[in-house]
Amino acid sequence: xxxxxxxxGSCPTGWAHDTSRCSHGGAGVTAEAARxxxxxxxxxxxxxxxxxxxxxxVRAGAEVTIEFDNRDDGTPxxxxxxxxxxxxxxxxIGEVVTGPAEITYTFTAPETPGNYFFRCDVxxxxxxxxxxx
Numbered sequence: 061x062x063x064x065x066x067x068x069g070s071c072p073t074g075w076a077h078d079t080s081r082c083s084h085g086g087a088g089v090t091a092e093a094a095r096x097x098x099x100x101x102x103x104x105x106x107x108x109x110x111x112x113x114x115x116x117x118v119r120a121g122a123e124v125t126i127e128f129d130n131r132d133d134g135t136p137x138x139x140x141x142x143x144x145x146x147x148x149x150x151x152x153i154g155e156v157v158t159g160p161a162e163i164t165y166t167f168t169a170p171e172t173p174g175n176y177f178f179r180c181d182v183x184x185x186x187x188x189x190x191x192x193x
Contacts (some may be wrong), residue, residue: 084137098122100169106159106180107131107165111139114188118169125166130159137180139165141190151190155167156182 100122105112109132118124130137136158141151152167170176170192179187 072101072178099125101125101127101191105129105131106137106186109183109186111180111188115191116188117191117193120169120173120192121171122168123166124170125164126154127162127164128154128157129162130157132159135159136182138182138185139178140181141167141176141178142175145187145193146166147177147179147184153181
């Protein structure tokens with residue numbers, strides 16, 4: 061069935077095409093590609109030398125945005141994500157900001173589901189679980 065303006069003639073109306081095949085939009089999209097395109101936003105606040113959450117949960121491979129709000133006047137904080145509590149292998153290290161200040165961090169979550177670790181690098185006693193599902 062040809063649609064108006066369809067130069068290739070072999071693709072039904074509403075389908076995308078190139079010179080060799082037709083697609084109705086979902087063809088060829090792997091689960092990994094769909095997951096990688098997923099975006100997740102998380103709000104984290106630092107106040108009184110503690111984070112507003114003890115657990116951050118995201119999907120494997122997702123683009124993660126952390127809206128970080130440092131409410132501690134004159135105190136530097138950040139959010140950093142590591143493979144484990146030893147903090148020897150970083151996944152993401154956010155810029156340190158002195159409060160009161162807000163910053164947006166964006167990074168890609170690990171592809172492997174599991175339990176990871178986040179903390180403030182300036183005050184390592186501020187920490188929590190970064191869970192990838």
